[in-house]
Amino acid sequence: MEYTSDSSDGETSYRIVDLSYLLLDPDAIDHNLKDYLEKDSKKPAENVEKLILHHNQLRVIPRNLVKFTNVQVLDVSNNGLASLPDIFRHCRLTNLVAKNNLLKNDSLPKEFSECVQLKELNLSGNRIQRFPEQIFSFPNLRFLYLGGNGMENISKDVWKLKQLLVLSVGANEITDVPASVGQLKQLQALVLSDNKIESLPANIASLNNLKSLFLHRNRLRTLPPEIIALKNLNELSLRENPLVVRFVSDMSYHPASLLELSARAIKLHNVDVKPAEVPYTLYRYLNSAHRCVNPHCKGVYFDNRIEHIKFVDFCGKYRIPLLQYLCSSKCASSEEDEIVSPSRTYLMKKVLLG
Structure with missing residues (x-):
């Protein structure tokens, strides 16, 4: 007692x-x-x-x-x-x-x-x-x-x-x-x-x-x-x-390959590459770059990307989940269509995905 x-x-x-x-x-x-x-x-x-x-x-x-x-x-x-x-x-x-x-x-x-x-x-x-x-x-x-x-x-x-x-x-x-x-x-x-x-x-x-x-x-x-x-x-x-x-259900993330890392570095630093200066596979790979969907980010991705969900306005009547691809897990997506204010964007995304 x-x-x-x-x-x-x-x-x-x-x-x-x-x-x-x-x-x-x-x-x-x-x-x-x-x-x-x-x-x-x-x-x-x-x-x-x-x-x-x-x-x-x-x-x-x-x-x-x-x-x-x-x-x-x-x-x-x-x-x-x-x-x-x-x-x-x-x-x-x-x-x-x-x-x-x-x-x-x-x-x-x-x-x-x-x-x-x-x-x-x-x-x-x-x-x-x-x-x-x-x-x-x-x-x-x-x-x-x-x-x-x-x-x-x-x-x-x-x-x-x-x-x-x-x-x-x-x-x-x-x-x-x-x-x-x-x-x-x-x-x-x-x-x-x-x-x-x-x-x-x-x-x-x-x-x-x-x-x-x-x-x-x-x-x-x-x-x-x-x-x-x-x-x-x-x-x-x-x-x-x-x-x-x-x-x-199918989301997964695998470490970037050496080819991916090399191509990202070239794109991010705007290196002017000529065909004879790098392996042909890398030169051709550079043409498949995708810009990050975040308009405030200059990043790119090729085969390896971060996947997440945000809610977007559909015809002004519904808000539906939309799968997006980002260049990095540290990257924040566009804020204009988020369900919450920009200061809480990252937290909300993390919770949505559980």
């Missing part, structure tokens, strides 16, 4: 109780917490702000836990927890982490007590197959993690969580993203990876504060053209979607 003291007046004020990795059952946890509940205890329960109980054997919440009414952070991850009672009736939590347990939809209470203080809720790695509507009892929730549950949907009422900064629902069975997600105006990160999503709603472009959008390993064949409006987006993951997989 670990206690962390924090007091400005010299008196001990125990704020953290850490009982993690001890493989304790609920009765053993209750016994360890009993010292805090005794009258005239030197470690009073009302001073405890953080309870760390992960990696134990808690199929149910210990009885004494609800008596720690000032606890703000509770971590009961990796416990085999099979039910989660309405602990918010007793404890005004700001953070609840209950990931990697055995929780199902019917093992949650029909509704939680409204808790305006709760900022983070992590129920990832459980068995919650339907979006838990009870979450709407937390109007000021900022961080919501529901990944790895086999969940089949995102509630259309998700717009009620107006303060969300992070919505993480990756590694589920989601096929459809409701348009109401576009109403989460504060959202900065949206994790939809490892699902079965075939399309995105156009109003995702309303997420003006979105910085990270993770869409890898889905079934996307197109992106809504409105996505170009996401000016703050600097992280977009699309790998292993039909949208890009056909472009990257």
Whole structure:
């Protein structure tokens, strides 16, 4: 058991109780917490702000836990927890982490007590197959993690969580993203990876504060053209979607041959070469040079090139992936048709290719 003291007046004020990795059952946890509940205890329960109980054997919440009414952070991850009672009736939590347990939809209470203080809720790695509507009892929730549950949907009422900064629902069975997600105006990160999503709603472009959008390993064949409006987006993951997989499946890069290197050097330095001055194979090879597609680059390539994808405007209606060839991996492509601003061009390309 670990206690962390924090007091400005010299008196001990125990704020953290850490009982993690001890493989304790609920009765053993209750016994360890009993010292805090005794009258005239030197470690009073009302001073405890953080309870760390992960990696134990808690199929149910210990009885004494609800008596720690000032606890703000509770971590009961990796416990085999099979039910989660309405602990918010007793404890005004700001953070609840209950990931990697055995929780199902019917093992949650029909509704939680409204808790305006709760900022983070992590129920990832459980068995919650339907979006838990009870979450709407937390109007000021900022961080919501529901990944790895086999969940089949995102509630259309998700717009009620107006303060969300992070919505993480990756590694589920989601096929459809409701348009109401576009109403989460504060959202900065949206994790939809490892699902079965075939399309995105156009109003995702309303997420003006979105910085990270993770869409890898889905079934996307197109992106809504409105996505170009996401000016703050600097992280977009699309790998292993039909949208890009056909472009990257055969990509490879081999070291340049001596012939390639020689020809590049001649072209880059504008050396005036006559047929008799170099081998005929090299002289003929010089005629097959290709200019780098980056208009700001003077480089050339012959057989060896760098391949990458960028999104280009097609007739002003669609943005489609286009395979491009660059002379070097250090070369940046044309910026005018990129999906993001020039300062983030290289980062975006790297993420697109996974």
